[in-house]
Amino acid sequence: MLGPPQGQVPKWLAHDAVSPDGIALTWSDALRTGLEVIDEQHKTLVGIFNALAAAQARGTEAQVMAPLFEELVRYTREHFRTEAELMQTWPVNAAHRAMHLRAHQSFVDFLHRAQTLAQSHAADVAVDLLAFLAQWLLHHIMGVDARMARQIAALQAAPDGPALAPLEQGETLETLETPTAEDMLVDSVSRLNDALGHRTFALLDLNRKLQTEIEQRNSMEHRLTRLKDFNTLLAQINQAITVYDDEESLLEAICELAVHEGGLKLAWIARPDAQGRFQKVAAAGETAYLQAVEVSADPDVPQGQGSMGRAWRDGVASFNQSFASAVALKPWQDWARNLGLRANASLPLYRDARIWAVLTVYHEQEDVFDAELKAVLEALALDVSRGLDRLDLIARERQSSLVRESLLSNALAGIVMTQGPQIVDANAHFARMLGYAHQRDLVGQSTRS
Numbered sequence: 001m002l003g004p005p006q007g008q009v010p011k012w013l014a015h016d017a018v019s020p021d022g023i024a025l026t027w028s029d030a031l032r033t034g035l036e037v038i039d040e041q042h043k044t045l046v047g048i049f050n051a052l053a054a055a056q057a058r059g060t061e062a063q064v065m066a067p068l069f070e071e072l073v074r075y076t077r078e079h080f081r082t083e084a085e086l087m088q089t090w091p092v093n094a095a096h097r098a099m100h101l102r103a104h105q106s107f108v109d110f111l112h113r114a115q116t117l118a119q120s121h122a123a124d125v126a127v128d129l130l131a132f133l134a135q136w137l138l139h140h141i142m143g144v145d146a147r148m149a150r151q152i153a154a155l156q157a158a159p160d161g162p163a164l165a166p167l168e169q170g171e172t173l174e175t176l177e178t179p180t181a182e183d184m185l186v187d188s189v190s191r192l193n194d195a196l197g198h199r200t201f202a203l204l205d206l207n208r209k210l211q212t213e214i215e216q217r218n219s220m221e222h223r224l225t226r227l228k229d230f231n232t233l234l235a236q237i238n239q240a241i242t243v244y245d246d247e248e249s250l251l252e253a254i255c256e257l258a259v260h261e262g263g264l265k266l267a268w269i270a271r272p273d274a275q276g277r278f279q280k281v282a283a284a285g286e287t288a289y290l291q292a293v294e295v296s297a298d299p300d301v302p303q304g305q306g307s308m309g310r311a312w313r314d315g316v317a318s319f320n321q322s323f324a325s326a327v328a329l330k331p332w333q334d335w336a337r338n339l340g341l342r343a344n345a346s347l348p349l350y351r352d353a354r355i356w357a358v359l360t361v362y363h364e365q366e367d368v369f370d371a372e373l374k375a376v377l378e379a380l381a382l383d384v385s386r387g388l389d390r391l392d393l394i395a396r397e398r399q400s401s402l403v404r405e406s407l408l409s410n411a412l413a414g415i416v417m418t419q420g421p422q423i424v425d426a427n428a429h430f431a432r433m434l435g436y437a438h439q440r441d442l443v444g445q446s447t448r449s
């Protein structure tokens with residue numbers, strides 16, 4: 001047979017503990033059953049009740065409830081096993097034993113649901129659990145357990161030994177084995193309270209599921225909104241690529257669009273210098289970060305282990321979902337935390353089929369770069385790379401035009417360029433030969449005329 005809990009009882013489980021607002025249960029003789037081992041365990045339950053009341057008065061949170069539930073589960077396992085062993089050793093009335101064990105199972109079911117729901121509704125569960133324990137102390141301990149104790153006392157009564165608990169006047173084993181109206185009332189009230197408790201938890205569980213669905217829907221809406229914003233950003237960057245004809249303006253515009261249209265905290269484009277240290281080419285957003293940060297392309301130094309260094313060396317995008325948990329980002333964690341930067345992505349930019357720079361963007365949320373967003377950012381980097389190639393093509397065309405104009409202007413002979421029956425260009429000497437002040441006066445005229 002099991003005895004009372006071994007070792008020193010935790011201070012917060014002392015059966016005379018009082019909660020901060022003065023609400024507490026005090027152990028009294030009215031709660032005694034006469035079975036010492038059961039009474040000692042009931043004292044522990046009173047202590048748990050008082051600890052829950054104190055926690056509820058302070059404003060219950062899940063982490064506060066966890067150790068209380070652990071102790072209550074441990075108590076329940078030990079106490080119910082003790083009572084089952086007593087009823088096995090001293091075979092009490094079968095109907096009473098069935099009712100008793102049924103009550104135990106109801107308690108276990110209620111406790112399991114309460115423990116699950118406490119993770120999301122700690123305060124509500126604390127109130128309902130206190131109400132459940134109060135009715136358990138009133139109806140089960142003072143009714144069901146007390147009757148069990150008297151039945152065991154009657155079974156143990158013998159001429160050579162006293163009973164563990166005195167029988168009430170007129171009680172015999174036969175009368176104890178016959179359920180009375182009071183027994184049936186206690187059983188009915190206990191069942192009603194159990195049903196109400198389970199119903200309350202069912203509503204809490206439904207509320208938890210609805211809350212979860214709402215949070216999932218909100219998360220999906222935020223994700224879709226973010227994806228829409230980034231697709232809009234991609235379209236605007238492509239428009240900028242067709243508008244800007246110089247490198248500086250284009251790259252600055254790309255960073256500005258990333259911050260103001262993509263909802264990013266910081267965007268910057270950088271290239272490593274001769275010593276391998278990245279130098280800013282363009283930036284927008286929380287640029288204060290860049291005044292103290294040092295990033296390298298060298299894999300042998302800590303400053304080269306970040307996403308920018310990896311993107312430069314590997315030539316592929318590098319995504320970091322959390323600054324706080326990434327060991328490789330330790331050199332920049334303090335700066336990032338102070339500026340509210342929690343995730344970043346580094347995207348290689350190519351020029352003439354060779355890596356030329358790295359675009360790095362930062363977001364204020366962790367785990368923000370899902371598969372769809374990664375795909376959009378990689379497409380963005382590819383379009384920027386094409387934009388850089390376009391700038392080079394425009395520069396080559398301009399250079400070719402300047403060379404052609406120089407050749408035409410400095411030639412001693414008259415030169416005319418035609419396309420079909422129309423003049424498309426000519427040099428100054430040819431214009432003077434025909435009596436025109438400027439060669440542009442010839443452009444568009446018919447060769448026949």
